Amino acid sequence: MFKKLSAGILSALMVTAVAVSGTGCSQSQPVSIDYKTADKVADGAILQAFCWNFNTIKESMGDIAAAGYSAVQTSPINECLEGENGGMDLYGDGKWYYHYQPTDFKIGNYQLGTRDEFKAMCDEAHKYGIKVIVDVIANHTTPSTDEVSEDLIKAGGGSLETLYHKEGRTPLNDFGDRLACTTHEMGGLPDINTERPSFQKYFFNYINDCIACGADGFRYDTAKHIGLSDDPKEDDGFKNNFWEKATKEVDNAENLFIYGEVLQGDNDRLADYIKEIGRTTSSTYGGKIRSGIAGGNIDTAVVSDYWIGNADPNIVTWVESHDNYINDCTYNNIDSEQVILGWAIITARKDGTPLFFDRPYNSSIDNSWGMNRIGTQGDDMYKDNRVSAVNFFRTAMKGEDENLVNPNLDSTALMIERGTKGAVIVNTNDALKVDFETNLADGTYVDRVDRKTEYKVKNGKITCDTDIPENSVVVLYNEGYTEYARPASVGVDSKTEFTYSDDTYEVTLTCSNTDNATYSLDGGKAVSYKDGDKVTIKHGDSDVSKLELRAENAEGVKTYERLEFTYI
Structure with missing residues (x-):
């Protein structure tokens, strides 16, 4: 399906490579800037914009479309715990996982942005034909229960005791026990009674508000810890009907892309979750891909099997998830280049919907957090030429065995x-x-x-x-x-450090495939620059300085990069 970008670009929908300088395109191959995206999320590729805020995603939509993604997945957008006085490090003075600790189910938090900014992001995505998937949490709240909102407590029956399952503050020790798995506290996170009708009404009002703002689907975090219809239950008079309501009784339900995070292991009931939710993750397969790439053994006997038994292959696949990267330290086992090799395998395949976790910007084995900022983009690997080529291949191969x-x-x-x-x-x-x-x-x-x-x-x-x-x-x-002109590229020298201790710090800027690159510091006016020009970061009232880089290629396709420098 062809999607229009903007009124300013429509006049140049099809141009020849002869009119494009520096794109590296064949002289006889027409060049298009009207990106093909999949009509359905399942048929395309999803970018996990891990910890990008709404404005960054919005500004990066040209890059995302040019890289061939049909959907972008946000981090959780609910109100959440504000730790370390609102610090915005991925890990340090702030934590990435605070947005996985809900205090209320309303759109907007200090890490990602406001409801209005979320809606504007969705509107921009839809201009490019890109769908928006929202990561949502229904299973638990923050363990800092004094931060849970009165509205949520009221919806949960009027007290923390009724908001949670009876054993909702009892640590989960046996994942094979389905009653414990779906009602006990997992990872120190109090387990919400997701069967309580008043909570369901409150939560699905939040889901419907996301849909009203433009959400096209949802990833349900810790889905394995929310009971299936025939799972054992506490004696509270409620029904295990959460998944029926989540998939059938929300607005536009028939058109939503919904999947649940079901990490495989003891008594995971993966096939049953696929039947009730529609799709789940396939964590074991990701592990097989990583080990195969790392060991140079991608035998068909290993990589062809999705490792889901007899379950329908309605799954979301990945090379690595954010949990793999952070908790399993997969950055020690495979580098970004190897991630791209694995991505080519899972994305070229017929079944499964591939999810690309974008590692932190400037991260490495020695520095897993990289620039270590919430709100900015991740690594440029998400738009590598190999990634974009296989993304568009996937869309073009729909229906082929x-x-x-x-x-x-x-x-x-x-x-x-x-x-x-x-x-x-x-x-x-x-x-x-x-x-x-x-x-x-x-x-x-x-x-x-x-x-x-x-x-x-x-x-x-x-x-x-x-x-x-x-x-x-x-x-x-x-x-x-379809031949697309190569996008512009902007950035900083590869040796750049993102923390500094002197009053000033000089940064070398880079750009290619553009003649109109600009930079702005801390929201100031845009200044033109050329590849190799330098800009000086000055310590001022704030310890964090924001550098924004923008450019367009010859066809007017925009690229954007947001970088932050921290004074220590």
Whole structure:
């Protein structure tokens, strides 16, 4: 489905590469800026904008569309615990997980923004044909119970005792015990009685308000800890009907994309959650992908199985989740380059809806929190050329069957074929010679990642004059392909530090594929800059300085980067 960007761009919907300087496009290939997104979230790719605030997501919508995502998932937007006096570090003077500690179910919090800003973000997303998924929590509140709002307490029966399950402050020790799993306190978080009708009414009013503002779907956090219809229950006279109401009795229910976080383990009842919610996460599969990429073993026997037993493959897949990254320290096991290899595998496949967790900006093995700020974008890896190529491939391959094969029985490489229309090749090890069997239709294919390397298919054999390098992704298809001009790029020198202790700090700016890059400091006027120019950060009234970078490519597609520097 083609989506229009803005009135200012409509006059240039189709231009030729001859009119574009510096895009690296073929001289004969038309260039489009009218991005194809999937009509349904399930058929596209989702960007998890982890800890980005509403305004940052809104300003980044051109980047998100240009990277081929059909949906963006926010962090929880409910009112939440304001810890460390409102500090905005991901971890330190502030915590990322405070927005997973609700104090009330109303839109807006100090970390992400206001209700009006959320609505404006949704409006901007819909201009690009991008859907908005909201991460929501119904299972628990903050453990700082004196911060829970009176309105929520009233909706929960009038007291904290009635808001929570009878054993809602008893630690969960046995995940295999379904009554305990769905009524006891998990991770120190008091368990809400989600079966109480007055609470359900209050909570689903919040959900309907999200929908009224533009939400197109929801991720239910800790869904495994909310009972299924036939799960054991406390003797309180209420029914286990939360999921029926969540999926059938909210506004626009038939068009929403809803999935539950069900981490696999003892007695997880994954198949039953899929039936009642519609979709769930598939955490085991992500682990298999990570270990396969890290070990250079992506044998079809491992990566083809979703590891969900006989359950329907209505799942959300990932290479890593934010919990994997933070709690399991997956940054120690695979780097960003390897994440992209895994992403190519899960996104090229027919089933599952892939979710891309964007790691913190400037993060690394040695510095997992990177810039360590809530509200800014994450790492630019989310819009890497390999990521965008496979995202658009996924949208174009809707309805095509899949075939996974290790070329020449080499388990360090994997080819995901989609019917006879397209294929994605992932190579994790040494250079891969291209001379192996394929189901692709005869013809010449150009790698949609580098936009120049040609592959030829004849009589069931694919060949290429050059080998596929180690740690590479190749994306091949013709039918359904649209050439998009490369977006502009803005940023700072890779050696930049985001904390400083002198009164001033000099930052080197970067940009490419643009002649109109600008920067602004702390909301000041925009100043033009060129690649390599420098700007001086000055310690002032606030210990945090905000640097915003903007640019457009030749077709007017916007790019945006927000960086913050902390005086220590």
